[in-house]
Amino acid sequence: MHKFVVVTDSESAVGFRLAGVDAFETSSAQEAKGLIQSLISKGDTGIIAISEDILSSLDEKYRDKLERMRKPIIIPMPSRSKGMDKKSYIERLLRKAIGYNIVMRR
Known part of the structure; x- marks a missing residue:
């Protein structure tokens, strides 16, 4: 069975752990790269x-x-600190997934 894991900052990791998710904290790009490589090489992620x-x-x-x-x-x-608009975030994910810009209206 494959696992779902989260790589995030220390504050957010606590919340994910409380929800029962394997969460790993990192504070630098180099540390994150090593952590991600180790998760990939395990084969169960x-x-x-x-x-x-x-x-x-x-x-x-x-x-x-x-x-x-x-x-x-x-x-x-999405990061908590950015205060990103949910609508623009979803539009960006859709554009990345399908290659087209879709504008969402109410």
Whole structure:
């Protein structure tokens, strides 16, 4: 059975652990890269959700490599600090997934 894990900051990791999710804390890009590599090499990880702040701190070449991987699936999570508009976040995910910009209206 494959696991779902989260790679995030220390404050958010506590909440995920309380919800029963395996959460790993990281504070630097180099530490995150090593952690992600170790999760990938284990072979039992199916999905890795990574905080967008952490993901954006990684170099572009490595992010592209993660995006092209079939397993585990890498999911970017919006960061609490950004105060991002939910609608624009969903539009951005859709554009990335299907290659088209879809404007959502009420």
